Amino acid sequence: MKAGGASTDLDHRRIGPRLRAVRQERGLTLAQVAAGTGLTKGFISLLERNETTPSVPTLFKICGYLGVRIGSLVQEEAVASLVSRQGRGEDLFGGFGVTDILLTPLDQRFLQVIESVIDPGGTSGDEPHSFEGDAEVIYMLKGMLDVTFGERTFRLRRGDALTLAPRDPHSWVNPSPRQTATVLWIITPRSL
Template identity: 40%
Template sequence: MTSKNRQSDSKDRDPILHVEDESSTQVIGVNGQEHHSPVEATVGVQKDTANETDLGLTIRRLRESRQLSLKEVAARSGLTQSFLSQVERNLTSPSVASLRKVAQAFGVPLTELFQGPVIPENRVVRRAERRQLIHPSRQWRDYLLTPSLTGKLQVILSVIEPGGGSGEEPYAHDSDEECVVILHGRLDFWVGPNQYLLEEGDSIVFESRIPHRNRNPGPEQAEVLWITTPPSY
């Protein structure tokens, strides 16, 4: 196939909507055509002991700084003590929904779990100064691109490995609007009851209060830009 033909095929490709059943994923194109692909296996949890990515230690320090026991955090968050203990020891990989519950139990935004120095209020965030949240299983990494946690706009760059994503439980947050842009790779994206396959260059806009989740179906690493206003992640 020539380069010209490939470009033509790319332009003619329809955006698609996924509807899942137990054995396969039914993909419905805008033109009404159906495609089927097998449901992919869930990626297993891998323990990460790197100090610079110690999410569990960050959570434990926040808990101890507030003089809270695991039992008290469990009561506030609706999560179990055993699960929270495993999270603090990096033995399990919490979903975004679970991390939000933990942050809410501490009375802080999820970005408080990002690691790295707090940048003085200015316009520029240097690449080496980005605050980051790295999941223990290394299935995704979030980088905060905006300098302030209290401004009117929040921009986050996510790098999501094949099979990685926010988790099976949808989450929502108190922002008016959110725009997601796929810089590289692909992303299965659920907003409410609807599922979309977003490919490189695609974007989606929705109300952040609608439960949503995502997963990288592979085969490549996905790079995703999240723009939220006002900040509430």
């Protein structure tokens, strides 16, 4: 896709090498990044070599630890960017029964919007996750989603929105045995 002559395509093959470059610029070892993010050294090594693709929360966690915005991994900031329907159908980040599609250009520094289609029983994983960000809004477009935040579980249905602090551990699951859920995640990355 193009807008104002600047490409806004996500080339996930750029993420790994750029993460490695940022890590090395900061003088950090794989072991330090692993310890700081709770990920394994092997996973980070695979990611840097483009042999695996991170989930959205994992990418936010790594970027938060390194002190960079996700958009800085792909391209320079554009004045205006269009993300067209035709160019956004790729499963960018993977997950457990979830297809994540980034709707905002990665160079968007102040807001990231991700659309997720979550299969019945799809989940964020066995453990609650967190990442560096100022705010996270979960907006339900279709279906249901149970979001556990602290000791509380919120059942979201079409039209519901939940705002939370992404730094605090949380998890989610599509509780429906038959219906997919479609969710918008609206995230303000960590203020630097």
